[in-house]
Amino acid sequence: MCDTVAMFSRDGSGRSFFGKNSDREPGEPQIVYYSENPVDEFNQRPYIEASSKYTSGPLLALKSIFDKFDNPYSALISRPVWMWGAEMGVNQFGLSIGNEAVFPKAKVADHALLGMDILRLALHNCKDAQEAVSFITNLLKEHEQGGDGGYRGSLKYHNSFLIKDFERGYVLETCGKHWALQEIRDVAAISNCYSITDDYCEVDPDTEKPCNFKTRYENKLVTFFTKGDARRKYAYNYLKTSDRELTNVMNVLRSHMTADQKIKKGMKSICIHSGPFIKSEATSSMIVDYIGDKFIIWFTGSPHPCVSLFKPIVFSGDKTVQGFDNVDYSVDYSNDATVLARALVKNYSLFVSEIKTIRDKYESDFRKLLYSDLDTKDPEQLISECEKCFEMEKEYVEQIRSLIG
Numbered sequence: 143m144c145d146t147v148a149m150f151s152r153d154g155s156g157r158s159f160f161g162k163n164s165d166r167e168p169g170e171p172q173i174v175y176y177s178e179n180p181v182d183e184f185n186q187r188p189y190i191e192a193s194s195k196y197t198s199g200p201l202l203a204l205k206s207i208f209d210k211f212d213n214p215y216s217a218l219i220s221r222p223v224w225m226w227g228a229e230m231g232v233n234q235f236g237l238s239i240g241n242e243a244v245f246p247k248a249k250v251a252d253h254a255l256l257g258m259d260i261l262r263l264a265l266h267n268c269k270d271a272q273e274a275v276s277f278i279t280n281l282l283k284e285h286e287q288g289g290d291g292g293y294r295g296s297l298k299y300h301n302s303f304l305i306k307d308f309e310r311g312y313v314l315e316t317c318g319k320h321w322a323l324q325e326i327r328d329v330a331a332i333s334n335c336y337s338i339t340d341d342y343c344e345v346d347p348d349t350e351k352p353c354n355f356k357t358r359y360e361n362k363l364v365t366f367f368t369k370g371d372a373r374r375k376y377a378y379n380y381l382k383t384s385d386r387e388l389t390n391v392m393n394v395l396r397s398h399m400t401a402d403q404k405i406k407k408g409m410k411s412i413c414i415h416s417g418p419f420i421k422s423e424a425t426s427s428m429i430v431d432y433i434g435d436k437f438i439i440w441f442t443g444s445p446h447p448c449v450s451l452f453k454p455i456v457f458s459g460d461k462t463v464q465g466f467d468n469v470d471y472s473v474d475y476s477n478d479a480t481v482l483a484r485a486l487v488k489n490y491s492l493f494v495s496e497i498k499t500i501r502d503k504y505e506s507d508f509r510k511l512l513y514s515d516l517d518t519k520d521p522e523q524l525i526s527e528c529e530k531c532f533e534m535e536k537e538y539v540e541q542i543r544s545l546i547g
Contacts, residue, residue: 143165143243143333143334143368143370143409143414143422144162144163144164144165144229144240144241144242144243144333144334145162145163145165145242145331145332145333145373145374145377145395145412146160146161146162146163146230146240146241146242146304146331146332146333147159147160147161147162147304147329147330147331147332147377147378147381147391147394147395148160148161148304148306148311148326148329148330148331149328149329149330149381149386149390149391150311150326150327150328150329150386151386152328152386153386156308156309156432156434157386157431157432157433157434158306158308158311158386158432159386159388159391159429159430159431159432160232160238160240160304160306160311160429160430160432161391161392161394161395161427161428161429161430162229162230162240162304162395162427162428163395163412163413163414163424163426163427163447164220164229164230164240164424164425164426164427164428165414165422165423165424165425166222166229166293166422166423166425167292167293167294167295167421167422167423168416168421168422168423168445169293169294170222170223170224170293170294170425171190171191171222171223171473171476171477171480172220172221172222172223172229172425172426172476173190173220173221173223173443173469173472173473173475173476174218174219174220174221174426174428174441174443174455174466174472174475174476175218175219175221175466175467175468175469175471175472176216176217176218176457176462176466176467177216177217177218177219177266178216178460178467179216180213180216180217180262180266181212181213183226184208184213184226187469188201188204188226189201189223189224189225189226190223190224190469190473191223191224192224193224193225193293195290195292196224196225196256196289196290199252199253199254199289199290200225200253200254200255200256200259200289200290201225201226202253203253203254203255203259203285203286203289204226204227204255204256204259207255207281207285211263211266211267212267213263213266213267214266214267215233215234215235215265215266215267215268215269216233216234216266216457217231217232217233217234217262217265217266218231218232218233218439218455218457218462218466219231219262219265220426220428220441221258221262222258222293223473224293225256225258225259226259226262227256227257227258227259227260227261227262228258228261228262228265229241229258229261229426230261230428231261231262231265231428232265232430232437232439233265233266233268234457234458235269235270235307236307236308236430236432236437237264237265237268237269237270237271237274237305237306237307238305238306238307238430239261239264239265239274239303239304239305239306240261240303240304240428241257241258241260241261241301241302241303241304242301242302242303242304242332242333242334242370243257243291243297243299243300243301243334243368244299244300244301244302244315244316244317244334244335244336244360244365244370245299245300245334245360245361245364245365245368246299246300246317246318246359246360246361247317247359247360247361248300248317248318248359250288250289250298250299250300251286251287251288251289252288252289252290252298253286253289254285254286254287254288254289255281255285255286255287255288255289256287256288256289256291257287257291257299257300257301257303258291260278260281260282260287260301261303263277263281264277264278264305270307270309270310271305271306271307271310271311271312272310272312274305275305275312275314275323278303278305278314278316279314279321279346282316282318282319282321283319286318287300287301287316287318288300295421300316300317300318301316302314302315302316302332302336302337303315303316304326304330304332306326306430308432308435308437310325310326311325311326311330312324312325312326313326313330313332313337313338315332315336315337315338315355317336317359319346319348320345320346320348320349320359321345321346322338322342322344322345322346322349322353322355323338323342323343323344323345324337324338324341324342324343325343328382329378329381329382330378331374331375331377331378331381332374333368333370333371333373333374333377334365334368334369334370334373335356335360335365335368335370335371335374336355336356336359336360336365337356337374338355338356339354339355339356339357340352340353340354340355342355367409368409369408369409369410372399372410373399373409373410373411373412376397376399376412377394377397377412380393380394380397381394388429388431388440388509391429392429392440392447392452392505394412395412395413395424395427395429395447396412396413396447396448397411397412397413397448398411398412398413398448399411399412403448405448405487405490407420408420409422412424413446413447413448415446415487423445423446424445424446424447424448425445426441426442426443426444426445426476427441427442427447427450427452428440428441428442429441429452433513433516434516434517436456436516436524437456438454438455438456438512438524439454439455439456440452440453440454440455441453441455442479442483443475443476443479444476444479444480444482444483445480445483445484446483446484446486446487449483449486449487449490449493449497449498449501450479450483450486451501451504451505451535451538452505452508453508453528453531453532453535454508454512454527454528454531455528456521456524456525456528457521457525458521458522458525459521461521461522461525462525463525463528463529463532464529478539482539482542482543485546486542486546489546492545492546496545497542497545497546500538500541500542501538504534504535504538507534508531508534511527511530511531512524512527512528512531
Protein backbone atom coordinates (compact mmCIF):
# COMPACT_ATOMS: atom_id res chain seq x y z
CA MET A 143 0.00 0.00 0.00
CA CYS A 144 1.28 3.49 -0.81
CA ASP A 145 0.38 7.16 -1.11
CA THR A 146 1.67 9.54 -3.79
CA VAL A 147 1.06 13.28 -4.12
CA ALA A 148 1.87 16.25 -6.35
CA MET A 149 1.43 19.95 -5.79
CA PHE A 150 1.93 23.00 -8.03
CA SER A 151 2.42 26.58 -6.85
CA ARG A 152 -0.48 29.03 -6.82
CA ASP A 153 1.64 32.13 -7.43
CA GLY A 154 3.00 31.30 -10.85
CA SER A 155 6.53 30.85 -9.48
CA GLY A 156 6.83 27.47 -11.15
CA ARG A 157 7.74 25.69 -7.92
CA SER A 158 6.14 22.29 -7.51
CA PHE A 159 6.51 19.01 -5.64
CA PHE A 160 6.26 15.25 -6.04
CA GLY A 161 6.09 12.99 -3.00
CA LYS A 162 5.51 9.37 -2.11
CA ASN A 163 5.40 6.95 0.81
CA SER A 164 6.26 3.44 -0.30
CA ASP A 165 4.31 1.05 1.91
CA ARG A 166 5.65 -2.49 1.89
CA GLU A 167 5.85 -5.50 4.18
CA PRO A 168 7.61 -4.96 7.53
CA GLY A 169 11.22 -6.04 7.26
CA GLU A 170 11.42 -5.69 3.47
CA PRO A 171 14.65 -3.81 2.68
CA GLN A 172 14.36 -0.87 0.30
CA ILE A 173 17.33 1.17 -0.87
CA VAL A 174 17.83 4.61 -2.40
CA TYR A 175 20.62 4.84 -4.92
CA TYR A 176 21.75 6.44 -8.16
CA SER A 177 21.56 4.20 -11.23
CA GLU A 178 23.79 5.61 -13.95
CA ASN A 179 24.14 2.40 -16.01
CA PRO A 180 20.81 0.52 -15.79
CA VAL A 181 21.61 -1.87 -18.65
CA ASP A 182 24.85 -3.10 -17.09
CA GLU A 183 23.12 -3.39 -13.77
CA PHE A 184 20.27 -5.43 -15.24
CA ASN A 185 22.63 -7.78 -17.05
CA GLN A 186 24.95 -8.25 -14.09
CA ARG A 187 22.76 -7.91 -11.00
CA PRO A 188 19.02 -7.44 -11.66
CA TYR A 189 18.23 -8.00 -7.98
CA ILE A 190 20.15 -7.96 -4.70
CA GLU A 191 18.17 -10.54 -2.75
CA ALA A 192 16.80 -13.49 -4.71
CA SER A 193 13.05 -14.19 -4.74
CA SER A 194 11.88 -17.29 -6.58
CA LYS A 195 8.45 -15.85 -7.38
CA TYR A 196 10.15 -12.84 -9.01
CA THR A 197 12.78 -14.79 -10.93
CA SER A 198 10.23 -17.34 -12.18
CA GLY A 199 7.55 -14.82 -13.16
CA PRO A 200 7.89 -11.02 -13.46
CA LEU A 201 11.64 -11.09 -14.14
CA LEU A 202 11.11 -13.46 -17.07
CA ALA A 203 8.48 -11.07 -18.45
CA LEU A 204 10.92 -8.18 -18.05
CA LYS A 205 13.79 -10.09 -19.69
CA SER A 206 11.61 -10.85 -22.70
CA ILE A 207 11.30 -7.15 -23.54
CA PHE A 208 14.31 -5.49 -21.90
CA ASP A 209 16.51 -5.43 -25.00
CA LYS A 210 13.85 -3.51 -26.93
CA PHE A 211 14.77 -0.38 -24.98
CA ASP A 212 18.03 1.55 -24.82
CA ASN A 213 17.58 2.69 -21.20
CA PRO A 214 19.91 5.65 -21.83
CA TYR A 215 18.94 7.91 -18.90
CA SER A 216 20.18 7.85 -15.32
CA ALA A 217 17.86 8.01 -12.32
CA LEU A 218 17.85 8.15 -8.54
CA ILE A 219 15.47 5.42 -7.40
CA SER A 220 13.98 3.85 -4.29
CA ARG A 221 13.90 0.11 -4.86
CA PRO A 222 12.99 -3.07 -2.95
CA VAL A 223 16.07 -5.29 -2.95
CA TRP A 224 14.45 -8.33 -4.56
CA MET A 225 13.50 -6.69 -7.87
CA TRP A 226 15.02 -4.56 -10.60
CA GLY A 227 12.09 -2.15 -10.55
CA ALA A 228 11.54 0.91 -8.36
CA GLU A 229 8.76 2.16 -6.13
CA MET A 230 9.59 5.74 -7.07
CA GLY A 231 12.33 7.79 -8.58
CA VAL A 232 13.42 10.79 -10.63
CA ASN A 233 15.63 10.80 -13.71
CA GLN A 234 18.25 13.20 -15.05
CA PHE A 235 15.61 15.39 -16.73
CA GLY A 236 13.50 15.76 -13.59
CA LEU A 237 10.87 13.19 -14.58
CA SER A 238 9.39 11.71 -11.38
CA ILE A 239 7.13 8.66 -11.19
CA GLY A 240 5.47 6.82 -8.32
CA ASN A 241 3.05 3.92 -8.60
CA GLU A 242 0.19 2.57 -6.50
CA ALA A 243 -1.38 -0.85 -6.20
CA VAL A 244 -5.00 -0.75 -7.38
CA PHE A 245 -7.30 -3.73 -7.31
CA PRO A 246 -9.36 -4.47 -10.42
CA LYS A 247 -12.32 -6.73 -10.98
CA ALA A 248 -10.25 -8.56 -13.59
CA LYS A 249 -7.96 -11.45 -12.68
CA VAL A 250 -4.31 -10.46 -12.23
CA ALA A 251 -1.85 -12.52 -14.31
CA ASP A 252 1.05 -14.28 -12.53
CA HIS A 253 3.67 -14.11 -15.28
CA ALA A 254 3.48 -10.43 -16.13
CA LEU A 255 5.29 -7.13 -15.70
CA LEU A 256 5.36 -5.67 -12.21
CA GLY A 257 4.30 -2.06 -11.92
CA MET A 258 7.69 -1.22 -10.37
CA ASP A 259 9.53 -2.66 -13.39
CA ILE A 260 7.27 -0.64 -15.71
CA LEU A 261 7.98 2.49 -13.65
CA ARG A 262 11.74 2.06 -13.82
CA LEU A 263 11.70 1.36 -17.56
CA ALA A 264 9.84 4.64 -18.05
CA LEU A 265 12.38 6.57 -15.96
CA HIS A 266 15.31 5.22 -17.96
CA ASN A 267 13.67 5.78 -21.37
CA CYS A 268 11.60 8.99 -21.16
CA LYS A 269 12.47 12.67 -20.90
CA ASP A 270 9.17 14.16 -19.69
CA ALA A 271 5.74 13.33 -18.32
CA GLN A 272 3.94 13.21 -21.67
CA GLU A 273 6.52 10.82 -23.08
CA ALA A 274 6.22 8.63 -19.98
CA VAL A 275 2.43 8.42 -20.34
CA SER A 276 2.81 7.28 -23.96
CA PHE A 277 5.57 4.84 -23.01
CA ILE A 278 3.53 3.15 -20.28
CA THR A 279 0.26 2.98 -22.21
CA ASN A 280 2.03 1.58 -25.28
CA LEU A 281 3.79 -0.99 -23.10
CA LEU A 282 0.45 -2.12 -21.70
CA LYS A 283 -0.96 -2.57 -25.20
CA GLU A 284 1.65 -5.21 -25.93
CA HIS A 285 2.37 -6.82 -22.55
CA GLU A 286 0.40 -7.91 -19.51
CA GLN A 287 0.84 -6.21 -16.17
CA GLY A 288 0.50 -8.05 -12.88
CA GLY A 289 2.77 -10.54 -11.19
CA ASP A 290 3.15 -11.03 -7.46
CA GLY A 291 4.41 -7.82 -5.85
CA GLY A 292 4.61 -9.27 -2.33
CA TYR A 293 7.87 -9.84 -0.49
CA ARG A 294 7.13 -12.78 1.79
CA GLY A 295 3.37 -12.66 1.40
CA SER A 296 1.38 -12.42 -1.82
CA LEU A 297 0.12 -9.16 -3.31
CA LYS A 298 -1.31 -9.07 -6.83
CA TYR A 299 -2.62 -5.90 -8.38
CA HIS A 300 -2.67 -3.53 -11.32
CA ASN A 301 -1.26 -0.02 -11.20
CA SER A 302 -1.92 3.67 -11.07
CA PHE A 303 0.92 6.09 -11.68
CA LEU A 304 1.58 9.70 -10.74
CA ILE A 305 3.90 11.12 -13.39
CA LYS A 306 5.46 14.58 -13.10
CA ASP A 307 8.11 16.83 -14.58
CA PHE A 308 8.95 20.52 -14.16
CA GLU A 309 5.85 21.76 -15.99
CA ARG A 310 3.24 19.01 -16.12
CA GLY A 311 1.77 16.23 -14.06
CA TYR A 312 -0.59 13.34 -14.78
CA VAL A 313 -2.48 10.64 -12.96
CA LEU A 314 -2.57 7.48 -15.08
CA GLU A 315 -4.82 4.69 -13.82
CA THR A 316 -4.84 1.27 -15.44
CA CYS A 317 -6.72 -2.01 -15.52
CA GLY A 318 -5.02 -4.55 -17.76
CA LYS A 319 -4.65 -2.80 -21.10
CA HIS A 320 -7.28 -0.20 -20.21
CA TRP A 321 -6.30 3.19 -18.86
CA ALA A 322 -7.57 6.66 -18.03
CA LEU A 323 -5.54 9.84 -17.84
CA GLN A 324 -6.09 12.97 -15.78
CA GLU A 325 -3.92 16.08 -16.00
CA ILE A 326 -2.87 17.65 -12.69
CA ARG A 327 -3.72 21.35 -12.58
CA ASP A 328 -3.17 22.09 -8.91
CA VAL A 329 -2.96 19.23 -6.41
CA ALA A 330 -3.21 15.47 -6.86
CA ALA A 331 -3.19 12.49 -4.53
CA ILE A 332 -3.42 8.81 -5.40
CA SER A 333 -3.62 5.79 -3.13
CA ASN A 334 -4.75 2.18 -3.25
CA CYS A 335 -7.96 2.96 -5.06
CA TYR A 336 -9.09 4.11 -8.45
CA SER A 337 -9.80 7.84 -8.37
CA ILE A 338 -10.66 8.78 -11.97
CA THR A 339 -14.38 8.64 -12.66
CA ASP A 340 -15.67 10.46 -15.76
CA ASP A 341 -13.26 13.37 -15.19
CA TYR A 342 -10.49 12.02 -17.41
CA CYS A 343 -8.85 14.02 -20.18
CA GLU A 344 -8.21 10.84 -22.18
CA VAL A 345 -9.13 7.17 -21.98
CA ASP A 346 -7.95 4.13 -23.94
CA PRO A 347 -9.76 3.58 -27.26
CA ASP A 348 -11.13 0.16 -26.27
CA THR A 349 -12.99 1.35 -23.18
CA GLU A 350 -16.66 1.87 -24.01
CA LYS A 351 -17.76 5.44 -23.48
CA PRO A 352 -19.25 7.21 -21.63
CA CYS A 353 -17.31 5.67 -18.79
CA ASN A 354 -16.89 6.06 -15.05
CA PHE A 355 -13.44 4.44 -14.92
CA LYS A 356 -13.50 3.79 -11.17
CA THR A 357 -16.95 2.19 -11.19
CA ARG A 358 -16.25 0.08 -14.25
CA TYR A 359 -12.94 -1.46 -13.21
CA GLU A 360 -12.48 -1.28 -9.42
CA ASN A 361 -12.94 -4.23 -7.07
CA LYS A 362 -14.89 -2.40 -4.37
CA LEU A 363 -14.50 -5.04 -1.66
CA VAL A 364 -10.70 -5.25 -1.77
CA THR A 365 -10.43 -1.48 -2.11
CA PHE A 366 -12.61 -1.00 0.99
CA PHE A 367 -10.10 -2.90 3.13
CA THR A 368 -7.15 -0.87 1.84
CA LYS A 369 -8.73 2.39 3.08
CA GLY A 370 -7.20 3.99 0.00
CA ASP A 371 -10.15 6.31 -0.60
CA ALA A 372 -9.85 7.79 2.91
CA ARG A 373 -6.08 8.27 2.63
CA ARG A 374 -6.33 9.83 -0.82
CA LYS A 375 -9.05 12.25 0.32
CA TYR A 376 -7.07 13.28 3.39
CA ALA A 377 -3.85 13.90 1.44
CA TYR A 378 -5.66 15.84 -1.27
CA ASN A 379 -7.54 18.07 1.17
CA TYR A 380 -4.45 18.67 3.30
CA LEU A 381 -2.36 19.86 0.36
CA LYS A 382 -5.24 21.75 -1.26
CA THR A 383 -5.62 23.93 1.82
CA SER A 384 -1.90 24.24 2.67
CA ASP A 385 0.80 26.68 1.70
CA ARG A 386 2.85 25.33 -1.18
CA GLU A 387 5.91 24.54 0.92
CA LEU A 388 8.27 21.58 1.15
CA THR A 389 7.47 21.14 4.83
CA ASN A 390 3.81 20.55 4.06
CA VAL A 391 4.67 17.70 1.71
CA MET A 392 6.77 16.23 4.51
CA ASN A 393 3.87 16.76 6.92
CA VAL A 394 1.35 14.90 4.81
CA LEU A 395 3.69 11.93 4.31
CA ARG A 396 4.22 11.84 8.08
CA SER A 397 0.54 12.10 8.94
CA HIS A 398 -1.38 9.58 11.05
CA MET A 399 -4.61 11.35 10.06
CA THR A 400 -5.53 12.16 13.66
CA ALA A 401 -5.67 15.47 15.52
CA ASP A 402 -3.00 14.38 18.03
CA GLN A 403 -0.88 12.54 15.40
CA LYS A 404 -0.41 9.59 17.73
CA ILE A 405 0.69 6.36 16.11
CA LYS A 406 -2.19 4.10 15.22
CA LYS A 407 -1.77 0.69 13.65
CA GLY A 408 -4.03 0.38 10.66
CA MET A 409 -4.53 1.24 7.03
CA LYS A 410 -6.26 4.55 7.76
CA SER A 411 -2.98 6.40 8.18
CA ILE A 412 -0.71 7.86 5.52
CA CYS A 413 2.30 6.99 7.66
CA ILE A 414 1.20 3.38 8.03
CA HIS A 415 2.42 1.30 10.97
CA SER A 416 2.06 -2.47 10.89
CA GLY A 417 0.03 -4.36 13.46
CA PRO A 418 -1.23 -7.88 14.19
CA PHE A 419 -3.55 -7.80 11.18
CA ILE A 420 -1.80 -5.12 9.12
CA LYS A 421 1.16 -6.44 7.16
CA SER A 422 2.19 -3.12 5.66
CA GLU A 423 4.17 -0.11 6.78
CA ALA A 424 5.63 3.07 5.33
CA THR A 425 9.01 1.66 4.27
CA SER A 426 10.62 4.60 2.47
CA SER A 427 9.68 8.18 1.58
CA MET A 428 10.81 10.50 -1.19
CA ILE A 429 10.04 14.09 -2.22
CA VAL A 430 11.20 15.94 -5.33
CA ASP A 431 11.24 19.73 -4.99
CA TYR A 432 11.17 21.49 -8.38
CA ILE A 433 12.48 24.99 -7.89
CA GLY A 434 13.62 27.23 -10.74
CA ASP A 435 15.62 25.13 -13.18
CA LYS A 436 16.74 22.71 -10.46
CA PHE A 437 15.24 19.81 -8.55
CA ILE A 438 16.31 18.64 -5.11
CA ILE A 439 15.39 15.20 -3.80
CA TRP A 440 14.59 14.60 -0.14
CA PHE A 441 14.40 11.05 1.20
CA THR A 442 14.31 9.12 4.45
CA GLY A 443 15.95 5.83 3.39
CA SER A 444 14.11 4.28 6.32
CA PRO A 445 10.61 3.28 7.43
CA HIS A 446 8.28 5.46 9.52
CA PRO A 447 8.59 8.99 8.08
CA CYS A 448 6.84 10.28 11.21
CA VAL A 449 10.12 9.79 13.11
CA SER A 450 12.63 9.74 10.26
CA LEU A 451 14.94 12.47 9.00
CA PHE A 452 14.56 13.74 5.43
CA LYS A 453 17.96 14.29 3.80
CA PRO A 454 18.69 16.12 0.53
CA ILE A 455 20.44 14.54 -2.45
CA VAL A 456 21.15 15.65 -6.01
CA PHE A 457 22.98 14.11 -8.95
CA SER A 458 24.56 15.21 -12.21
CA GLY A 459 26.30 13.13 -14.86
CA ASP A 460 28.33 10.48 -13.06
CA LYS A 461 28.32 12.32 -9.74
CA THR A 462 26.07 12.16 -6.69
CA VAL A 463 26.52 12.11 -2.92
CA GLN A 464 29.41 9.81 -2.15
CA GLY A 465 28.31 6.19 -1.70
CA PHE A 466 24.84 6.40 -3.16
CA ASP A 467 26.03 5.21 -6.57
CA ASN A 468 26.96 1.91 -4.93
CA VAL A 469 24.28 -0.69 -4.22
CA ASP A 470 26.09 -2.28 -1.28
CA TYR A 471 26.66 1.09 0.39
CA SER A 472 22.98 1.92 -0.08
CA VAL A 473 21.97 -1.38 1.52
CA ASP A 474 24.15 -0.67 4.57
CA TYR A 475 22.83 2.89 4.82
CA SER A 476 19.23 1.68 4.71
CA ASN A 477 19.86 -0.99 7.34
CA ASP A 478 21.38 1.54 9.76
CA ALA A 479 18.62 4.11 9.17
CA THR A 480 15.97 1.42 9.67
CA VAL A 481 17.39 0.38 13.04
CA LEU A 482 17.23 3.99 14.25
CA ALA A 483 13.69 4.54 12.95
CA ARG A 484 12.40 1.43 14.72
CA ALA A 485 14.08 2.51 17.94
CA LEU A 486 12.38 5.91 17.71
CA VAL A 487 8.97 4.30 17.22
CA LYS A 488 9.56 2.22 20.35
CA ASN A 489 10.45 5.46 22.17
CA TYR A 490 7.72 7.53 20.56
CA SER A 491 6.84 9.50 23.71
CA LEU A 492 10.46 10.61 24.00
CA PHE A 493 10.48 11.41 20.30
CA VAL A 494 7.46 13.69 20.66
CA SER A 495 8.67 15.40 23.83
CA GLU A 496 12.35 15.92 22.91
CA ILE A 497 13.66 14.40 19.72
CA LYS A 498 11.17 15.81 17.21
CA THR A 499 12.39 19.35 17.90
CA ILE A 500 15.99 18.25 17.33
CA ARG A 501 15.09 16.45 14.09
CA ASP A 502 13.12 19.40 12.76
CA LYS A 503 16.04 21.72 13.51
CA TYR A 504 18.40 19.55 11.47
CA GLU A 505 15.98 19.53 8.54
CA SER A 506 15.68 23.31 8.80
CA ASP A 507 19.47 23.63 8.77
CA PHE A 508 19.64 21.40 5.68
CA ARG A 509 17.16 23.65 3.88
CA LYS A 510 19.01 26.83 4.85
CA LEU A 511 22.27 25.39 3.57
CA LEU A 512 20.92 24.24 0.20
CA TYR A 513 18.36 26.92 -0.63
CA SER A 514 20.47 29.94 0.24
CA ASP A 515 21.38 31.60 -3.10
CA LEU A 516 20.24 28.42 -4.85
CA ASP A 517 20.06 30.01 -8.30
CA THR A 518 23.81 30.72 -8.21
CA LYS A 519 24.88 27.15 -7.39
CA ASP A 520 26.09 24.58 -9.88
CA PRO A 521 25.53 20.81 -9.45
CA GLU A 522 28.99 20.23 -8.03
CA GLN A 523 28.39 22.75 -5.23
CA LEU A 524 24.97 21.28 -4.46
CA ILE A 525 26.42 17.78 -4.25
CA SER A 526 29.08 19.08 -1.86
CA GLU A 527 26.43 20.73 0.32
CA CYS A 528 24.35 17.54 0.36
CA GLU A 529 27.43 15.63 1.50
CA LYS A 530 27.78 18.14 4.33
CA CYS A 531 24.17 17.38 5.31
CA PHE A 532 25.02 13.68 5.52
CA GLU A 533 27.95 14.53 7.78
CA MET A 534 25.52 16.50 9.94
CA GLU A 535 23.22 13.47 9.95
CA LYS A 536 25.98 11.47 11.66
CA GLU A 537 25.99 14.05 14.47
CA TYR A 538 22.21 13.78 14.70
CA VAL A 539 22.34 9.98 14.93
CA GLU A 540 24.91 10.06 17.74
CA GLN A 541 22.84 12.64 19.61
CA ILE A 542 19.68 10.54 19.31
CA ARG A 543 21.41 7.33 20.31
CA SER A 544 22.63 8.99 23.48
CA LEU A 545 19.07 10.07 24.30
CA ILE A 546 17.42 6.69 23.74
CA GLY A 547 20.29 4.66 25.17
